[in-house]
Amino acid sequence: MVVTAMTVAPEIEYLGRLGEPRSLVDIALVFVIVYTILKLVRGTRAAPMAAGIAAFALLYWLSVAQDLPTLEFVLRGGLLYIGVAIIVLFQSEIRQALITFGNSVRMPFTRRHTGQFGEGTYDEIVLAATTLSSTKTGALIVLERLVGLKNVSDGGVKLDAELSYDLLVTIFNPATPLHDGAVVIQGHRVAAASCFLPLTLNPRLSKNLGTRHRAAIGITEDSDAVAVVVSEETGLISFVQDGQIKRGLDATRLRASIFQALEKPGTAQKPEKESKLIEREAENERHEAISL
Secondary structure, eight states, X not given: OHHHHHHHHHHHHHHHTTTSHHHHHHHHHHHHHHHHHHHHHTXXXXXXXXXXXXXXXXXXXXXXXXXXHHHHHHHHHHHTTHHHHHHHHTXXXXXXXXXXXXXXXXXXXXXXXXXXXXHHHHHHHHHHHHHHHHTTOOEEEEEOOSSOOHHHHTTSEEEEEEOOHHHHHHHTOTTSTTOSSEEEEETTEEEEEEEOOOOOOOTTSOTTOOHHHHHHHHHHHHSSOEEEEEOTTTOOEEEEEXXXXXXXXXXXXXXXXXXXXXXXXXXXXXXXXXXXXHHHHHXXXXXXXXXX
């Protein structure tokens, strides 16, 4: 009875302290951490892995509770390596969580200026993408944001050239040696070409998506970069952000997507107004052409 009382005492003490403000903050922090982890792993390959680890832990608990020494001995050996296994299996998810956390901490203290790449840069990328789309020339353009892509650009051919329509179209010309791979854009410059990106392992993706699209999704899952993809088979233009792909975009929608992804909050309405203005001007030009 003395042992039982001593064992129960800490639990009673803990329950008695739940009403304290510090305990409420403690519980809230644990809830936020668990919720964030579940949100990150939901819909990814980490979800079934987490379920497998949970089943392993449950089996070990049952072996201890039901006094199964042989099973307990075998599972205890596996527990010694469970920490390393979690790091290896969940390295992509852990990296993405740390990137998200770092950006959320840094953003309040970092003033990100409007027009990070400049409106002219948007036009160069959009014009190049639509030209390549018209000829069904495959292309993959990655735009760096807050998370650096030096490890990716170092694996390609260094250019450090001023971004232009002519340069992009020339790079992705099938007759040139740099067309195979991705172009990484940093600011107003093309940092590197012929870069190879990590492929996504998302099992829910359509089988119609080829290596180029899977590479675009993979780099946006591992960083906060965005990517523009031109399909070599269909000529469709796609925009990828946060592992999500939007396909079949025209020039107006592509420019709006790039603008919304790269500009700070509060400026995302500008492309809509510009799109309406462009459509109105195009309509006026058609009327003038008809009247002539």
